[in-house]
Amino acid sequence: MKNLNILITGGAGYIGSHIVEQLVNCNNNNIIIIDNLVTGFNRLINKKAKFIKADLENKKYLKKIIFDNEIDTIIHLAAYLNVSEAENNRKKYYKNNIIGTKNLLEACKNSYVNNVIFSSSCSIYGNVKGAVSENKKPNPAGYYAYTKYKGENLIKKYSKKIGYKYSILRYFNVAGASPSNKIGEIEKSHDHLFKNISIQALKKKPVVRIYGNNYKTKDGTCIRDFIHVSDLADIHIKCINYLNKKKKSITLNCGYGIGYSVQEIVNIFKKIKKNCRVVYEKKRTGDIDQVYSNIKKFNKTFKWKPKHNNIKKILLSSIKWEKKLKKNNVKS
């Protein structure tokens, strides 16, 4: 990878910090993080990167940052992502995820930006049978998914206007923590399964909640495709190289292509913590029955092999990170 000036929005968050960890270790890239720290954390900010506290709502400031730092590549992660909260507070999600993205792209006009990578989500597909491929027509079921779908459309629209190339990455469910154990997920408001289980793993009497057990799936619980956060981060490096080399835009699924039910994950945990109690709660609004990735296009595009695609190890890495948070008395 040649030396680049890369701006990462949301770089103090869970996934962003893992991308930064990998970027600072390849070549002399200039990494600039912007984050308002609403769900990001100072302790996730890599010391080798430049950090600017900024909000997507401040278009003028975004423009100044992009111009002053001669940004050529943007990785746009900053967003809200709580599926249930989005249903109850659409305005908040509209403002941050849709208008925030628009502001960022407006700020790119007449700049040096020629690559934009956008964090989208598998939730834009809605309910699907079997493995879903990128050419499936989006059918966002909830409002969070809708904001991601609108975000994708903005990325495409502004690409035509401004001329940058883009990668739309549709993340499946992201889990685990860096093998360095220096970074991992801190924020717990997103209500992510692996985070919730890891918090319980440290309790004497763990209780794991499963939201819905009457979905139309093999065991009644939701099916998801879980990808380790460091593998996902690695895909971003691949994408930057792809955009610089091929100068072509691309949309890709980011998952392993394997669907695990929530019950299956909990069963793995029950082998680790034998006294774990499982409580079945009502379905959460905005959740879909099942979604897992068709990875044919991804495999055709990249010669890439995941390093962490072992579901038990992913869970163990999350738990190890949670232990560290507890030891250091970190609260979210």
Ligand SMILES: NC(=O)c1ccc[n+]([C@@H]2O[C@H](COP(=O)([O-])OP(=O)(O)OC[C@H]3O[C@@H](n4cnc5c(N)ncnc54)[C@H](O)[C@@H]3O)[C@@H](O)[C@H]2O)c1
């Ligand atoms: N975690 C997953 O499983 C998953 C799955 C699919 C897609 N995604 C997408 O990946 C991206 C990152 O998610 P994450 O899991 O790292 O969450 P996160 O909350 O840890 O990271 C988001 C970061 O964006 C920052 N942010 C939010 N709004 C901002 C604003 N207006 N201005 C500046 N900074 C702002 C937050 O402070 C936080 O640091 C999001 O766009 C999310 O929709 C995540």
